[in-house]
Amino acid sequence: MEDRLRDIVKKLLAEGGMEYLIGYCQGAEPLHVVPCFVIRQDDVEKLIWGPLCLQNLSKYVLQARELEGKVGLLVKGCDARAVVELLKQNQIERDKIVVVGVPCQGQVVPAKLEEVLGVPMEEVDGVEDIGEAFLVTIGEERREIPKEQVLREKCFYCKHPTSFEYDFTLGEMVPFSIDADKGEFALVEELEQLPLEERRAFWQKQFERCIRCNACREVCYACYCKECMFDKKMPRWLSKTPFLSDNQLYHLIRAFHLAGRCIDCGECERVCPMRIPLSRLYKKVQKDVAELFGYEAGIELDEVPPLVTFELEDQDPFM
């Protein structure tokens, strides 16, 4: 598949009109894949594709606004929703981007892999998707690891293994089911069923750790404001010190802003240095948007975002 990818990119570069393509290349360590910008034909060989290509690259596509030509973008099915949302929110014009869709059958969480293997990450040489499982190479040794042991949370209930918004595609894939019992919102429901005090305690424990490094915001495709409201001098929504109440305010407001925008790429949780399970917050946002307003972000281009419209028949618990 990597070969076909490189062929397409070579052709696109040769045709002209595309300034560069944003894809993935190998990082300093074997389990570390990083985004890369493919500008010249020479760069094409750097491109890789596999279960460690975790990043949602659509964050970088906004750069196309400043460019003459187009920007190419490699998207997994899940990340394609971000592209749709960016189009919807007028952040990018469709003819300024070239979308190359890659089919995906699950992404690996490196930390989980390390734990399952019992081997330090640096010693692992490669991970390959072989359909039912991941094939891990450690020196000479090859080990098959069942997917459910190392999969990213969002991949368990993946509905879009293939990008549905593309100019070129590397093929289709059927949705796969790793754990049929595990519903999309299982973790949210689990939390919802706890008594109020325990939920509060749960979140307080999480947000106590927040150091407000803003990594979650920086990585979020939807955080494209020219000046974030949290950075404004007035109103100064947050104090500089990461008090718990301010941390909660920060995450709650972010969650609110992402209602109808969050496409479940999971990047915020992935980059959080304090390991705050932010997906649990954002899955709730997605769940409510779906249940209350029948809305799913990043699917239909002409669907109006849920909180800027209404139905006369909306639920009304406020009489």
Add this chain to the structure above:
Amino acid sequence: MSNRSVLVIGGGIAGIQASIDLANMGFQVCLVESTPSIGGRMAQLDKTFPTNDCSMCILAPKMIECGGHEKVHLLTYSEVVEVQGEAGDFKVTVRRKPRYIDLAKCTGCGECVEKCPRRVPDEFNMGLEKRKAVYLPFPQAVPRKMTIDAEACLYLIKGRCRVCEETCQAGAIEFGQEEELLDLQVGAIVMATGFDPYDPAPLTEYGYGELENVITGLEYERLICASGPTGGNLQRPSDGKVPQLIAFIQCVGSRDVNYKPYCSSVCCMHATKEAILANEHYPELESFIFYTDMRAVGKQFQEYIIRAREEYNVSHIRSRPGKITVDEESGNPIVWYDETMFSEAGDPVRRVTSMEVDLVVLCQALVPHGVHREMVEKLGLELDESGFLAIPDKLIRPVDTTVLGIFACGFCQSPQDIPDSVVQASAAAARVAELLTPQE
């Protein structure tokens, strides 16, 4: 070409509203008011039914809007002397009484009032308090300028004093002032001269003027008003005691062929409001309203009556008391009235009974204002049999008088409450606009 100026006579709520509407329609308005301030009777009310809105709170903005309007020329302390001409071209002579104050210089600071040695009964407070010979009729007065009462001023009657003149730093006292006659030319005239309370003295059975603790509705209104002589503390005249039981007697002089045959329209609601206010001030206080028919016909009026009964200790007794006597020792008035009792056999028996209360409030008839008849003559208008302005076509021209170009709104043409007066005031403005628009 019709004259685009309008004369409005009377600066009560009706006159104020008519002036504002006319001015907003682009007419030049001259508002003539006989007292030193606009505001009229509404300014004397504490609260208004059925919302218990504080009367001054809603009136003051209108007074100020009217007084400050660039197209309204206020002539307070003035009277219409003569009117000639016809619709579209009336010639009016107005007399400005001397107020011995230079309006341009007076700041309304009130220092002269402090120093003035002469005290006379204060008509704004129904004589329940004294004011000085130099005075501002009430705090929210528009214009906020002093007036020297020529009939009370020591200098003007006896030729000595002039303390005010020494006090006034603005140099606004002008004893040399004389009355001024102004000639106006207007296209139309709006009458809004309002009402006076009827003096219940002729109804000797109620002892008004004899019995200290029998007062009138408007006197009561000043007593319960926070800006009144007692600061809103309800104190009865004889001993300053706060009453626990109050009797309100309705139709005093109204609906009575011996006095005024008509219904004064507002007294049922007025009395109920007064009873509610009393209870608001003193939660233990109980009121009895002696009435004939409880005429509560406006929006939210019935609900107001029900609230009075259910929440404010107000009882309505359907009877017209025949006599009021007094318990000499306590000074308590005793109200004698008919009531229907039932014998042991269950037969009804009308019998006279009595109730001793702390205070009696006579809700007297309201009659056209004192200047009314004089104005009617000067304007060549006609009266109906009750003394109100005759309106020849009530159905379709309810604010047109018998003289083309002269319109009437508010109490001068029939008894009515504030909203109805305000409606008629605007209606009069509409009729003026119609008259003064050249028709094709």
Add this chain to the structure above:
Amino acid sequence: MVLEDRGGDGFEPKILIFACNWCSYAGADLAGVSRLQMPPNSRVIRVMCSARVRPEFVITALSQGLDGVLILGCHPGDCHYSEGNYLTRRRGLFLKNLLEYMGIEPERFQVRWVSASEGAKFADIVEEVTGQLKGLCPNRPPGHSE
């Protein structure tokens, strides 16, 4: 100045109310004009429409320690601006669920419809919500400044 009241039996919650100019603020005025007595725990901020209220304001108010926040708007269908309150309804619904998910008592954030003629309803709501919040602890985080 109210600090000493907070906590313990004498806890007096502080409630922030956003009221739309046309219906709910007028309803609150009517409550005043009608002299309907209610506990002095609420403070009204007037906005032209309930839909002006950013959810961020609600979150901020709660985060700063106010005990409850109410958004009052015209009844659905009665909005002076036609549809603002429908937006309020959606935002309110969403925010309410989110806050509860975070473990914040549902009483702390409420949306209600109060018309210009509903002075009594305004008074009832203030009474009711004050009572509800008295039943909770003061809104303060554990281990923070107390």
Add this chain to the structure above:
Amino acid sequence: MPKTRVGVFVCHCGNNIAGVVRVPEVVEYARGLPNVVHVEDNLYACSEEGLSAIKEQIAEQNLNRVVVASCTPRTHEPLFKAACEEAGLNKYLFEFVNIREHCSWIHMHDPARATEKAKELVKMGVAKACYLEPQEELESEVFPAALVIGGGVAGMTAALNLGRQGIQVHLVEREQELGGLVRNVRTLFPTEQDTEELLEPLVEQLKSHPQITTYLGGEVENVDGFIGDFDVTIATDRQTKELKVGTVIVATGAHELKPTGFYGYSRLPNVVTQLEFEERFKQEGADIPRNVVMINCVGARIPERTYCGRFCCTTAIKNAIWLKEQDPEANVYVLQRDVMAYGVDIEKFYRRSMELGVRFVRYDIENPPQIMGEERAEAVKAYHQLMGREVVLPADLVVLTTPLVPREDNERLSKMLKVPLGSEGFFLEAHVKLRPIEFATDGVYVCGSARYPSNIPESVSQAYAAAAKAAIPIRDGLVRVQAITAFCDEGTCTACGNCVQVCPFGAIELQEGRFGTTARVNVAQCKGCGCCVAACPSGALQQRGFDDRQLFSMICALAEEMTSGFGG
């Protein structure tokens, strides 16, 4: 930027505020607030004295923000704003704090806490004031035409008056004929003229007036816009017409209550309403019954419908007089609960009816009259309060006096015009005392029984009054838009389009500009709701007078004494 200098004026409102709130304490407290350079209290801030104090201090203390703590901005704001302006201070630098309706009047028994609350409200007001900015108002033109909805006596009167003021009028009547409810009435109080004598000339004048267009069988389908610029869609059988008008008068009238379920009405053939009575005898030659019993307050002044129908007593008296005039021997009884013969004319009428021999019997709501008879009403049994016993009154005809009730259509119209209905279902005016025929919504007025049951002289007066109000903006030619409109900080706008989507007035568009694509607000169309501001994640959209800094600072001011939250 000059230093912020706030002046605070605390009103006693006589005793209304000072009787509960300890004003001197509030004054002292306000002195300690940031940026406050002057504080004083006034007996009545709204009196000329109070206003001149404000004006003087603006000059003397060089105030650039004014905060008045008194009553409700809904009635008094214009007054204080005007005072600021007179003193040379932009009126948008004024902030109102309500410590009367929202404090002293509702906490009368707790002066201590009411005082605390007043202080906090003042603090919030001052906090907001510091962020106020001067604003310019936009003026817009008024389209010189008016719409009158309803072609009854009120609507026709209003239309004629406007027409005669030289204003173009569109009159919409849903029936095929003008006249409304009155068409079915036989004679009119107080002149006792035949209805036709009133209606025919009115209709004639209306139809021949060059400025007035009448739409019979017409329905107002839609109204959009605002004072000065309403877009109206009128549908008649033949056409759908789009119109532009500057102002609108609602004169849609009301129905007579058909009292099904009361006193055998609709079951017994000789039990009719007053209006049916009039219709019946409008035709010549109908037999005049000898024994007639009228029952007043049917369906009115009862727990389910508390209001009084105002003129139904008059109608009963009028019809009773007519009966006695037709047949002096007739026995006419009016069973009543209070005879609402207010004023001069009705009382005179009432007295005349008694002189003619109409007998009034008072009944009690607890003990209502009863109809005797199975197939038809034979008699009415009533408890005679004065006699203290039951009386049986033979009846050839029973006439039920019922009140007017609101039209079902009111609700639709109220939503379309964005004006409220009261609890009874009649249109709710802006202020029951001093703005009886205006709505809170500018440019829309009401008259006649659409507002509350009114007799003809009253309806006609209201119609003239409504016409006066509707004429004012048209004669003036301009309306001024309050500067509470939204605006976009294009530098931070991301053009996400949320604001465009939520704006109920289509006032926001995405446009190309110095900062690329951004939102832009058309101020003339903006109504100042602020929906867009709350929908804007970046905070680029703001509302003048209600911006994020202003509201945020109020929250902070209130919360300052609190420790931070999210506890529980």
